[in-house]
Amino acid sequence: MGKTRQYNIEGALLEIPLCYDELTGREIEIFPDFIENPVYTAQGHPVLFTGEDACTYGKSPDGTSCIDCGSCRFYRQTPGTLIGVCKHEQKRQIPSERRACDTAETKPYEGGI
Amino acid sequence: MEYITVQEAAKKWKISDRLVQKYCAEGRIDGIRKFGKSWGIPSSAVKPQDPRKEGGRTVSQHSRTQPEVFPGFMPLMNTPFEPGRCLDCINEMETGPRKEIAFIEYHYFSGQPEKAIQEAELYLTCPDAAYRFSACLIYAYANLSVGQIQHARYALTEIKNTLAANAEKAPCVRAIEAFVVFASSVLLHLPLPEEMPPAQEFLPLLPSGLRAFALYVQAHYLYLKEDYAKSVGIVEGTLDMGAERYPIPAIYLHLVAVMDYMSLKQTQQAQKHLLAAWEIARPDDLIEGFGEHHGLLGGMLEAVIKPGWPEDFKRIIAITYRFSAGWRKIHNPATGHEVADDLTTTEFATAMLAARGWTNQEIAAHMNISAHTVKRYISTVLQKLDIRQRQELKKYMLK
Numbered sequence: 008m009g010k011t012r013q014y015n016i017e018g019a020l021l022e023i024p025l026c027y028d029e030l031t032g033r034e035i036e037i038f039p040d041f042i043e044n045p046v047y048t049a050q051g052h053p054v055l056f057t058g059e060d061a062c063t064y065g066k067s068p069d070g071t072s073c074i075d076c077g078s079c080r081f082y083r084q085t086p087g088t089l090i091g092v093c094k095h096e097q098k099r100q101i102p103s104e105r106r107a108c109d110t111a112e113t114k115p116y117e118g119g120i
Numbered sequence: 121m122e123y124i125t126v127q128e129a130a131k132k133w134k135i136s137d138r139l140v141q142k143y144c145a146e147g148r149i150d151g152i153r154k155f156g157k158s159w160g161i162p163s164s165a166v167k168p169q170d171p172r173k174e175g176g177r178t179v180s181q182h183s184r185t186q187p188e189v190f191p192g193f194m195p196l197m198n199t200p201f202e203p204g205r206c207l208d209c210i211n212e213m214e215t216g217p218r219k220e221i222a223f224i225e226y227h228y229f230s231g232q233p234e235k236a237i238q239e240a241e242l243y244l245t246c247p248d249a250a251y252r253f254s255a256c257l258i259y260a261y262a263n264l265s266v267g268q269i270q271h272a273r274y275a276l277t278e279i280k281n282t283l284a285a286n287a288e289k290a291p292c293v294r295a296i297e298a299f300v301v302f303a304s305s306v307l308l309h310l311p312l313p314e315e316m317p318p319a320q321e322f323l324p325l326l327p328s329g330l331r332a333f334a335l336y337v338q339a340h341y342l343y344l345k346e347d348y349a350k351s352v353g354i355v356e357g358t359l360d361m362g363a364e365r366y367p368i369p370a371i372y373l374h375l376v377a378v379m380d381y382m383s384l385k386q387t388q389q390a391q392k393h394l395l396a397a398w399e400i401a402r403p404d405d406l407i408e409g410f411g412e413h414h415g416l417l418g419g420m421l422e423a424v425i426k427p428g429w430p431e432d433f434k435r436i437i438a439i440t441y442r443f444s445a446g447w448r449k450i451h452n453p454a455t456g457h458e459v460a461d462d463l464t465t466t467e468f469a470t471a472m473l474a475a476r477g478w479t480n481q482e483i484a485a486h487m488n489i490s491a492h493t494v495k496r497y498i499s500t501v502l503q504k505l506d507i508r509q510r511q512e513l514k515k516y517m518l519k
Contacts, residue, residue: 028504030462035503040492058498058510060479060491074477077509084508089499 012036016085017092018049038090048092051099055082057089064095123153123160133167142212143168192218192250193296194257196225198329200365204403217243221254229368230405231439233262237271244275249293253279253300260304264446265439272450276304280313295325299334306341307412308447309518310454332358332369339376343383343416352380355393364400371397371406375413382418383476387486394420398429407432411439412447415459415518418476419469419487427488437465460516462504468517470497475513 010025012034025034038056039046046054057077067073068080076082076093084091126144130137143149144159151162195218201209210226213219220239228236236258243255260275279300298317305312319338326334335358342351355377364370374397381390394417401407414421414436426433448461463471473483480498484491498510505516 028500030464031504033503035500037496038499040495043492056495056499057508058474058480058495058502060481074479075510078511089502089508 010034012088014085014088014090016048016054016090017052019046019054021046021054021090023088023090036088041090045100047100051101052092052094053098053100054090055093057082057084057091062098064097122163123155124163126159126161129161129165135167192221192248192254194221194225194254194330194333195219196222196229197333197366197368198327200329201367203367203400206367206404206406217246217248217251221251224255224258225368226404228258228262229408231408231411231435233265233442236262237266237268244278250296253296257300257304261307264450265442267442267446267449269446269449272446276308276450279304291321292325295322296330298322299326299330299337302334302341303337306337306344308451308454309344309457310451328362329366329369332363332366333372335363336369336372336376339373339380343376343379346383348380348383352377352384355380367400367404367406371401371409374400375409375417378420379413379416379418382420385478387420390418390420391424394424398425402429402432407436408439408443410436412443414440414465415444415468415472417469418473419483422466422469422487440465458516459518460501460505463501467497467501467504470494471501471513472517474498474501474510475517 011022012025014021014023023036023038026037027033028035041053041055042059048054055076057075059076061073061075061079064081065073065076065079066081067078073079076091077084079093081095081098082091082093124132126137126140130140133140140161141159144152144161148168149161149165151165153160195213196206196210199209199222206226210219210222213222221243224236224239224243227233227239240255240259240262243251244259246252246255256275256279260272260279263269263272263275279297294317299322301313301316302319302322305316319334323331323334323338335354339351339354339358342348342354355373358373359370363373374393377393378390378397381387381393397410401410410417410421410425421433421436425436445461448459452458452461460468460471470483470487473486474480474494478486480491480494483494487494501513502508502510505513507513507516
């Protein structure tokens with residue numbers, strides 16, 4: 008298995024694969040599809056990529072609609088990466104509703120698209 | 121109006137059918153019309169004079185009513201020909217510098233910058249201003265494609281100095297000079313020089329083909345000002361007025377229409393213009409413009425050309441990589457606008473659309489890829505550019 012970077016995002020343990028980019032000479036994080044395979048924090052908030060299309064609850068800080076998670080006032084981006092947590096209550100899945108997600112640990116993403 | 125066939129005109133004027141066809145293609149007969157693949161010639165039309173007695177020009181009737189200036193300036197751009205007959209058209213030109221300049225143009229517009237540079241070098245200090253300007257213009261752009269930025273700068277400076285130094289010249293000469301400066305500034309997204317005369321002063325003085333290309337530059341200028349509706353109006357109007365007969369300007373006009381319609385999110389119209397440009401360009405392999413405009417075409421090459429013509433697409437992308445690297449080396453320091461230079465063409469196309477407010481789903485549908493793939497491109501772009509949000513993408517994209 009190739010190189011990975013690990014994050015603990017509010018109790019959700021993620022192992023993000025890295026891919027070396029020859030053009031820039033840097034390691035690029037390859038994120039899984041958090042919409043198809045949701046990941047939740049210990050409190051039940053979804054972990055999302057900052058560039059995810061905005062959902063129906065999305066609002067920018069000035070109250071207007073926003074285009075993506077990154078521009079939404081409910082989204083808290085984790086420093087040093089492009090993923091973060093959506094704090095909107097309607098998106099939260101309370102722990103009792105979840106099945107095997109309680110450990111919040113995810114399998115490493117294998118890089119397929 | 122009554123029309124006669126090419127054969128009838130040939131018999132009437134006692135010349136070959138082929139010569140009549142040539143006169144028609146060059147727009148040298150008043151009032152001709154195209155019926156399917158054949159020309160209709162007004163029965164009252166007069167046989168065109170021998171071009172050698174006209175100074176070797178093969179330009180439209182309109183331009184022949186203009187004062188005789190610079191017949192050797194960008195002759196291929198200024199010559200009508202049927203798609204697929206570009207090389208025949210050049211080969212039929214009288215041997216001499218005009219024909220050689222036409223070959224330089226052909227080599228440049230068909231993605232052969234090394235050849236164009238080699239041939240243009242011979243004319244960079246030519247005493248004939250028409251040949252010199254043509255050579256400088258092509259030399260500048262061809263050198264961008266091969267990464268010889270100093271040579272490109274030299275040619276661009278020569279062009280600008282000439283304009284500044286010739287304020288007393290005849291209006292038509294100034295018009296050609298203004299055309300060159302206008303094209304070289306706008307297409308590099310640089311500010312127009314102070315000496316630049318207003319477009320309405322020089323556009324009417326240009327012969328038809330050059331005027332069509334100048335209107336493409338004007339439309340591109342308006343596009344950069346984000347006045348897309350006006351820009352596309354210029355394109356449609358210019359094409360309606362017969363610019364389609366001049367393949368090189370027509371290709372570029374259609375491409376700027378693609379840029380406009382993509383900015384207006386009218387993808388069907390954009391696709392229509394892209395295919396129109398492709399239909400004109402492909403038979404003669406005039407693919408350079410597609411590579412040059414890749415970043416501004418909003419993923420349209422990936423959506424339309426890649427699936428239908430994968431081998432041509434690869435060649436276009438190779439042109440994009442070569443050209444855009446050189447283009448940025450001139451553009452970024454001159455404007456302070458850091459257009460991203462370490463993205464792949466697909467990443468760039470995706471990021472351009474994202475920067476313009478397209479959602480991942482919209483980009484995915486347009487480029488025939490999955491939304492997850494779009495997100496992967498965008499996350500890669502954000503990481504390469506060291507930015508945290510797609511809102512910041514605009515700073516690094518083309519306008």
